[in-house]
Structures are given as C-alpha cells and as structure tokens.
Amino acid sequence: MTQRVERTFAGRKLVIETGRMAKQAAGSALVQFGDTMVLAAVTVSDTQSPLPFFPLTVEYREKSYAAGKIPGGFIKREGRPHDAEILSARIIDRSIRPLFPEGFKNEVQVFIYVISADQENDADVLALVAASYALNASKIPFLGPIAGVRVGRVQENWVLNPTFQQLQYSDLELVVAGSQDSIVMVEGGALEVSEEDVVNALQVAHGGVRELIAMQQELLDKAGRVAKMTWTKAEVPENVSARVKELAEGKIAEAINQPEKHTRVQAVEDVKKAVKEQLLPEFPDNSKDFGSILGDIEYNALRGQVLSTGLRVDGRKPTEVRPISIDTKVLPRAHGSALFTRGQTQALVAVTLGTAQDVQRLDSIDDAGETEKTFMLHYNFPPFSTGEVRPVRGTSRREIGHGNLAERALQGVLPPFEEFPYTVRIVSDVLESNGSSSMASVCGGSLALFDAGVPMQAAVAGVAMGLIKEGEKYAILTDILGTEDHLGDMDFKVAGTRNGITSIQMDIKIEGLDLRIMTEALAQAKAGRLHILGEMEKALGTPRTELSPYAPRIVTVQISPEKIGDLIGPKGKTIRGIQDETGAEITVDDTGTVTIAAVGGESMERARQMVMAITAEPIVGETYEGTVKSTTAFGAFVEIMPGTEALLHISEMRHARVEKTEDVVKKGDRVKVKLIDRDERGRLRLSMKALEPKPEGAPEAPAEGNGDRPRGERSERPPRAESNGGEERAERAPREEGAAAGGGSGRRPRSGPRRGSRDDRGER
Incomplete structure (x- = not known):
C-alpha cells in the first residue's frame, strides 16, 4: 500500500513516498521536490562475499525522458553514465558507506533513477534522501537514517537547496550529508570564503538534514518497519588471535616507522609473511584468519603511536607538511607546465590554451539546451604511480571525482571568459602517489596556469587532513600519507588561496563527526595551506606576462x-x-x-x-583610397571598401568645371576620395576636390543638379544616364550594393541561417 509524507521544505513541497514503485526490491522510495522526482531501489545478496571489503555499488542514472528529451547520437538510448552522474553516485556512496555495520560483507546495490527533472531543482540531494529511506525500510542493516542538502549563500542569506538560478549568484555551494547528531560527508566549492563561513554553512545544512530525517522517521513509523536480516561477523578463534599478536605486535610497531613508503610497506609485509609461515604448522586451518588479525595489529599500532607520542610513522609532527619541490616550464611545447612534488606524491601538470572551437559541449537534463564548458581539469592516476601492476581501462570514478575536486578549486579564481577568451584545459598526470594526489594536482595546476600566463586572481594550494580518534582522544593530521588515509578515520581535503577556501571535500569512516573537530581541522588546514602557498610563491609568485609562443x-x-x-x-x-x-x-x-x-x-x-x-x-569625413568601378555622364562609382561603392559626382571631381567624367577618372583608376555625405536612404557621396586646396580666383563649379541636370529630373536623385545602363546603376546600385554594404539601409537579404553548421559558416 502506498504511504507518503509531505512537508514544505526550503519553501517548496517535498514528498517522500513508498509502496507504489519497485515493490520487488528490498526497499524503495520516491522523493519529489518541485517537479523533480527520483526513485531509489536497493537490493542485497543472501550470502557473504569472499571479497576482503564491503561490496557496495551505487548507480545514479538520469533518464532523458525526465526532461522531455531524446538522447543524442546515433544510438537513441542512454549510454554510459556521464561525469555528472558519476559524481552524484560518489556523493551517495561516500555518505552511506560508513553506516553499514563493520564486518557486514553481503553485496548491496543501490540504484537511483532521476525520472522527472524540472530544470530548477537538482536531484542529487534528493537521491541521498531516497537512498537512505530505502535502506532503512529494507532488511539491510544500516545505521541511519541520514539525509543530504545543498546550501548556498545569496546576498549574505543562507539558502537550503537553492535552485540552479540562485546558485549562479551564490558565492558558496556545499553538499552536506549527516545523521541526527553529526556530519558524515561534505563536498563543494566556493569563491574564497573564510573558514568561519564554511562552519556556518555546515550548521545551516545540519538543520535542514534534521528536518529531512524527521520526515523519514515519520514515514517509517507510518509504513511499518521491516525486521533486519540476520548475519554473522566472521570471528577469529581467541587462541589464534592471541598467538598472532604475541609474535607480531612488537615487530609491526617497529616496521611501520620507516621514512620511505616502499621500505615501510616492505618491512611490514616481511613481518606478516614471517608470522604466517611460523604459525601455519600450528594452525593449518586458520590461514585466512592471519591476514585480518595482522591488519588489525597494524591499524592499532599506527593509531596508538600517533595518539600516545604525537609522532607519525614518517617522523613528522601532526601539523608538519612534507618537503616540497617545484619545477615550472618543464615541457617546452606545452603552453604552461609544472612538476609539483610533496614528499612521495608527485604531479606533472600541463595547461593547454584553446579557442572557442575547443569548448566542451554538454547536454544535460538540467538545462533547456546545450551548455558549453570553457575550463576542464583531467586527472590521471596510472598504476605505476604506486608501484603496482593492474589493468589499464577507462577513466575510473575516482579519477573523475578527484579531477572535479581540483577543477573546482581553481575555477573560482580564473579570469572571466570575456576578459580572457581562451578555452583552458589542465591535465594532471600523477607520477608518484603517497597521499593527497588531488591536492598536488591543485598546486601543480595553479603553478602551470601561472606558467601559461593566465591572469588568475590568486594562487591556489590544497592540503589533505586526517583524523585519528579513539573515544574522546583524537589527533588531526596535516598532509596525510596513504597509510594514514587507509588506517585513519577521516580524509578532509581543503583547497584555497590566502584569502579563503575555494574547494572542500570530506569523507569519514566513523559514524559521524561533530562541528568542533571540523572547526579545528579547518583552522589547521589553513595553516598548512599558507605554508604550501609560501613555497609555491618562491618558485613562481605571479603569472608570466607573456603567453607561450606556441599558444594561440x-x-x-x-x-x-x-x-x-x-x-x-x-x-x-x-x-x-x-x-x-x-x-x-x-x-x-x-x-x-x-x-x-x-x-x-x-x-x-x-x-x-x-x-x-x-x-x-564608412564614416562621413574620413578619407579612403578606392577603385573606380564604372563611369557615367554624371560621375563615377568608386569602391571604397570591399563590396561598398559610393558615387563620386562630376561636380565633386575638381574645383573647376569638368566637362566629361573620363577627363578626370577612368574605370580601374585608384583615387583618393573623402566621404562627404550619407543620405537618409544610406546612399554615399564622395568628393575629390574636398582633398585639394581651392585655387585663388577659381570660378565656382556649378553645384550638382543645376546646369548639368537634364530638364525634368528631380533634384533628390542623380540624373539618369542613357549609356551603359546608367539609369539602372544610379537607381539600383546605391540601394542594393552601396547602401547594404555600407550598413545604412539594412536591406541585406537574410536568407539562410546566421549560426549554421561548419558547411554554412566555414571553420567556426
């Protein structure tokens, strides 16, 4: 039976409904906000996966019919998800993943369909609400509900779930997911806003999150709650666990304290291998348990050391940034380039400046038509960057997400397209990775833009923050290593200038994080960011004054x-x-x-x-050098611009009387003339004598239309000539050739498209 809850949220109607669609799924929900609608359906396998991680899949797909569109291309159906869909799926995945119970290994799939788009309200935050309700209403164990909102600031006023139009005037855009008591995910960008502004935005967002959670709770009570499935966490026999800890704890604690990544990894692996070989004869049926126990020992050793001694595994203090080295102009033919190295993380970043023909054209259900993108940042993470061997396939979701984060960080400080009319593409190739390669891409991207001569407002740097939290005791880490990211509780990336934050992303592995810790992390991130900006300024403090000779x-x-x-x-x-x-x-x-x-x-x-x-x-009073195109009894027609002819009357050729046009000019002559008049019909009149001084005592030349005009002619038009089609030339040429080409009458034929295809317009 269909059940629904309807409330006014952020000034518009919001509906959460269940029981009408996708009833064979383990759980489903329909969420509507304005005329935007999303459907979420979740399923779960009945058996545990053999994989060493929780197999969660989130698919977010926009249906073209949602906006009354038919997909483009030859295949008229939706294809692989585009970048915006992948980014929305990542937001949902990162928000819900920490809320599944530890040890739960049954495969879970979450499908989100955008089935109606009003081109006013974004569907991604609605999808998070729908997914949360569907999971809570299903048999799947889930520590929710949670909800997500978007927050913006328009004219100093905070706005929840702003429309697309409102976002155009907002200096901040954050997507925030949270539970009743804490925040679990943050993603967004800003125009150099302060850390205090970000905290205020998070507080506003959390208020909206609580409203949406209350709606879900009401519908769960109304529709009836489903019993959760039974599952068993794999437990290791106590005697096996004790024996492994006895042999490995001291050795792993020593092995993790190596300054270099590979030596540290190798030392830890050597200990694990030796312990496994030693215990296998003693516990031949428990070989699979050794790996999980050893992983827990490494986890606890790293965290315990940081909390007890304040020193990290590479010897740094919690607030210390690894050594930085920078090279610019490393690629001779690239329009701008930089090699940014921080510790064992290295990014080679190149900038290419293109023209309007290089823009990326996007077709989305959120826009009435095609939109254009003039700035792109593409992030690549090859397997050799971590010393691994793995298949090389298409661009991964992680690469798209990291590239989008770095792109947001730089976009806010780029000059407007009207002032710098270039299409800008940045490519960041990660050559080494041991923590925060996306933030290295931000730093390298900023330096490469400076190297390319792009007049940016300010330099941008980024730093990744980590967290180790056990009970009430915690430590915030600046510039985290890959190991600290893997074994820690938070990955909090903050990018910005000296003036403020331009991009932010937070993921956590615990159930939630209170604002007190986030406020402290933002302050520590600012100190780290300012240190990195100082190092960047030493290498290249301002944009180069000249573009590359190879740039257009x-x-x-x-x-x-x-x-x-x-x-x-x-x-x-x-x-x-x-x-x-x-x-x-x-x-x-x-x-x-x-x-x-x-x-x-x-x-x-x-x-x-x-x-x-x-x-x-043509401008009245200006002098032109033109070609005589034809002569008549009353003067000559001179082309003063390509396609623009004007009349040089015989009375304007000399100060003295001219008996015959050909006595002064002939067809094909190049003459200097002055444009002396444009009449109400756009006809142009020239003069040669206006460029010559009048001789003393010279008789006045008769004015046009006096003695030279045959009887019966009206003075408002040139006299008719009987030879060489003069009458037709005099009557028609100024209108069809001179006036139209001169822009006076506006009678140019308008047949054919003004913005056509390449065949219509040439190389646009």
Missing part, C-alpha cells in the same frame, strides 16, 4: 549584426577564405562579436584587417 593569440572585434552575412559569405565562402589565407580561426556570434585566434601575431593581425575590411562601416 586571440582578439575580439565588434561588427554590426547587419554585417554578419557579409563576413560569412555564401555557404561560408568568405570566412573560410580568410581562414585559409591567414591560418587563423574565426568565430562570430549573433551579437556581432568576432573572435579571431591564430598562433602568431602576424596571422591574427592579417585576419583582423581582412575582417574589418569586409565589415567596416
């Missing part, structure tokens, strides 16, 4: 929208010809903004001149 030069010019067709030409012939001749890339939008990009200033300037020559507007 970009200039924008504004033309009249009426001239767009002239620039493009029929089927893109004109704009393609300019590109072929100069090697430049040219794009133009509907407002008349023309972007010209070329590797080399000469090519760019040549292309700019050609564009301006085609699209320039």
